[in-house]
Amino acid sequence: MPEAIRHITDQNLLNIIANFPPDVLRNDSQRAFWTSVGIVKHFFGRDWVESYVFSPNGRRGESFLRVIPGQSAQTQLTTFRIVDFAELLFNLQGVEGIEICLDRMRQGNIEATYAELDFGRMLYSAGIVFRFVEPRQEKGADYDIEIVMTDGTTVCADAKCKIETTNFSENSVKNTLDHARRQFPKDRPSAIFVKTPVRWVETIVAATQLNEIAHRFLRGTQRVVSIKYYVVRTDYKDGMNPSAWLSGYIEPSQ
Numbered sequence: 001m002p003e004a005i006r007h008i009t010d011q012n013l014l015n016i017i018a019n020f021p022p023d024v025l026r027n028d029s030q031r032a033f034w035t036s037v038g039i040v041k042h043f044f045g046r047d048w049v050e051s052y053v054f055s056p057n058g059r060r061g062e063s064f065l066r067v068i069p070g071q072s073a074q075t076q077l078t079t080f081r082i083v084d085f086a087e088l089l090f091n092l093q094g095v096e097g098i099e100i101c102l103d104r105m106r107q108g109n110i111e112a113t114y115a116e117l118d119f120g121r122m123l124y125s126a127g128i129v130f131r132f133v134e135p136r137q138e139k140g141a142d143y144d145i146e147i148v149m150t151d152g153t154t155v156c157a158d159a160k161c162k163i164e165t166t167n168f169s170e171n172s173v174k175n176t177l178d179h180a181r182r183q184f185p186k187d188r189p190s191a192i193f194v195k196t197p198v199r200w201v202e203t204i205v206a207a208t209q210l211n212e213i214a215h216r217f218l219r220g221t222q223r224v225v226s227i228k229y230y231v232v233r234t235d236y237k238d239g240m241n242p243s244a245w246l247s248g249y250i251e252p253s254q
Contacts, residue, residue, distance in 0.1 A: 036086030097132030115161035
């Protein structure tokens, strides 16, 4: 069973910020970044943060959350991802079953679980009642989320992630949808949410193909009632000060 999480409180945040040196406190960007590092550390611990965020290569080859040192746009984008991750953790910490996602992340399943949290963010922002569920590793009961509709109907949902480095392939998308369909029970409505790399939808050809794949798939099943593709795009301009952001690891007191 996943371990229960320690919810982070306003006092925890104040304790994190109180430990910052004056130069960090005076800089909005540094303060936001290092506060976010403190939030991530609260949930996962220092060793995990050092392994998956600040390690040069990322533990076990998982580099999705790794911050890239330097002063490039890529540095800014990777540091922003930590801020975004911290916001996800803070806002979703009260959702039923969130400890299931955090446990998977502790085990190194980072990018796919992040996509699941992204999906949770969309539901949470829309005021939709949902819960994360423990996949049972058996056909018909291996999905991630249950959404409770206003009429009380429960929709089974699964969040799939096409890794950012994956090239577009029609067969790959079809296989993903087919695999998800087998994870759902036959007697309940189900939905598939697929996070795709931004570059997949930057050309009309790939975007059109994704749409056609979904239509063909839905015509061949009654179990799945909806397919949603989504992307997360981050643009960088008017930079902040990446060299200051990465000047050293701050150990927040909590």
